[in-house]
Amino acid sequence: MPYTCPLCQLPLTQHLPSKGYYCKNKHHFDLAKEGYLNLLAVQHKKTKEPGDSRAMMRSRRNFLEAGFYQHVAEAIAHMIDKHRDKTPMSILDMGCGEGYYSRQIEKLCKNPENLDLHGIDIAKNAILAAAKKQANAKFIVASNKRPPYSDHYFDLILRVYAPSDDSEIARLLKHNGLLLTVTPGPRHLWQLKEFIYKHVNEHELNVSLSKGFEQIDCQRVSFKIKPEQEQRMALLQMTPFAWRAKGEIQSKIQRAHELEIETDFVLTLAKRADFSV
Ligand SMILES: C[S@@+](CC[C@H](N)C(=O)[O-])C[C@H]1O[C@@H](n2cnc3c(N)ncnc32)[C@H](O)[C@@H]1O
Ligand SMILES: [Zn+2]
Numbered sequence: 458m459p460y461t462c463p464l465c466q467l468p469l470t471q472h473l474p475s476k477g478y479y480c481k482n483k484h485h486f487d488l489a490k491e492g493y494l495n496l497l498a499v500q501h502k503k504t505k506e507p508g509d510s511r512a513m514m515r516s517r518r519n520f521l522e523a524g525f526y527q528h529v530a531e532a533i534a535h536m537i538d539k540h541r542d543k544t545p546m547s548i549l550d551m552g553c554g555e556g557y558y559s560r561q562i563e564k565l566c567k568n569p570e571n572l573d574l575h576g577i578d579i580a581k582n583a584i585l586a587a588a589k590k591q592a593n594a595k596f597i598v599a600s601n602k603r604p605p606y607s608d609h610y611f612d613l614i615l616r617v618y619a620p621s622d623d624s625e626i627a628r629l630l631k632h633n634g635l636l637l638t639v640t641p642g643p644r645h646l647w648q649l650k651e652f653i654y655k656h657v658n659e660h661e662l663n664v665s666l667s668k669g670f671e672q673i674d675c676q677r678v679s680f681k682i683k684p685e686q687e688q689r690m691a692l693l694q695m696t697p698f699a700w701r702a703k704g705e706i707q708s709k710i711q712r713a714h715e716l717e718i719e720t721d722f723v724l725t726l727a728k729r730a731d732f733s734v
Pocket of ligand 2: 462463464465466467480481482483484
């Protein structure tokens with residue numbers, strides 16, 4: 458069983474016909490009708506609605522579903538296939554949001570029937586949306602800081618712009634497990650930043666690896682996109698600098714004629730250094 462109890466850390470087992478999950482201490486968690494499991498203990502909830510808001514989640518979903526980041530999804534699927542053998546593979550998307558990349562992995566990877574797909578996010582609204590759209594994947598509401606999964610359950614962890622804890626990632630991965638991280642490259646969203654900052658600086662292309670991991674593959678994916686006015690606003694909402702672009706700046710971005718924006722992503726695949734032979 459993949460899950461552990463968020464209250465006492467014992468394994469959770471599923472009981473039929475209710476499909477609810479229980480631990481030996483009789484802590485009980487219902488499976489929502491959309492098929493996801495809420496394992497976020499109330500005492501670990503710092504706010505009423507932790508994680509991205511519903512509005513942010515909708516913006517991201519509309520933008521991603523329009524296909525603007527399709528090349529990134531393709532590169533992710535390709536990298537997974539390249540480093541995969543014929544045996545079934547369990548994959549966890551950490552901070553999966555509304556599950557776009559998980560759906561794309563199922564769609565684009567070879568032999569998806571051999572993939573055991575999981576997603577975790579602290580935002581319940583995002584997990585609900587993800588579960589509704591992908592019956593073949595298992596989604597839970599929980600924090601990446603205390604992911605309630607058994608030790609060494611996963612073959613690969615995907616992390617796309619999401620916070621996480623290195624020691625928990627090492628705990629969740631099998632000994633030869635892989636960590637695939639997607640981070641922004643030096644020229645990511647350059648033309649959007651030009652509206653916001655006086656001087657836009659190209660930061661160095663240095664990928665900081667999680668502690669105890671060593672890089673085994675890396676790919677830079679850069680391409681240009683031309684989002685319409687509303688889609689630009691959605692994209693802006695997805696960025697950490699959205700809060701800087703208020704009022705006049707925001708309307709300049711919205712009104713700009715045919716704005717072409719560079720995107721720049723770095724995919725880094727790493728494996729646990731302590732088991733590299
Ligand atoms: C920038 S979004 C990226 C979402 C998705 N990976 C994507 O690229 O479409 C960051 C996500 O991390 C989630 N998040 C933030 N803090 C978290 C935590 N402590 N545990 C799990 N998820 C978290 C947010 O709710 C949000 O869905
Ligand atoms: Zn328990």
